[in-house]
Amino acid sequence: MSKILAVDDSKSMRQMVSMSLKSAGHDVTEAEDGAVALELAKQGQFDLIVTDINMPNMNGIELITALRAMPNFKFTPILCLTTESSGDMKTKGKEAGATGWIVKPFSPEKLLSVISRVL
Numbered sequence: 001m002s003k004i005l006a007v008d009d010s011k012s013m014r015q016m017v018s019m020s021l022k023s024a025g026h027d028v029t030e031a032e033d034g035a036v037a038l039e040l041a042k043q044g045q046f047d048l049i050v051t052d053i054n055m056p057n058m059n060g061i062e063l064i065t066a067l068r069a070m071p072n073f074k075f076t077p078i079l080c081l082t083t084e085s086s087g088d089m090k091t092k093g094k095e096a097g098a099t100g101w102i103v104k105p106f107s108p109e110k111l112l113s114v115i116s117r118v119l
Helices: 011-024 034-043 060-068 086-094 108-118
Strands: 003-007 027-031 049-052 078-082 100-102
Touching: 003 011, 003 034, 011 027, 027 034, 027 100, 034 049, 034 060, 049 060, 049 108, 060 078, 060 086, 078 108, 100 108
Parallel strands: 003 027, 003 049, 049 078, 078 100
Antiparallel strands: none
16 A cells, blocks of 8 residues: 555545545545645655646646655656646656656546556
């Protein structure tokens, strides 16, 4: 069982990700934006972070950059789960330190498959 932080400003999307991960036996913590996620990351360690890109207060790219600057999260897998599919945005994500990229809408099976590969 892995500790996973799910970050998305859409409550329904967070719930869908959370349900998919919990059904596979993972322990999931939810955050509604990058700023909340960063505070949670400062309080404890996660085995994996799944984040949206377009969010208020702190977007996914800013969150990834901030996490990668923290010693505890230098090598933690970070997956972007977003509607963004442009090569330019994927490059920004990779440069910030994203491990992988999943475009919404997604299937729970695909999400779990990618997570099992990076954990």
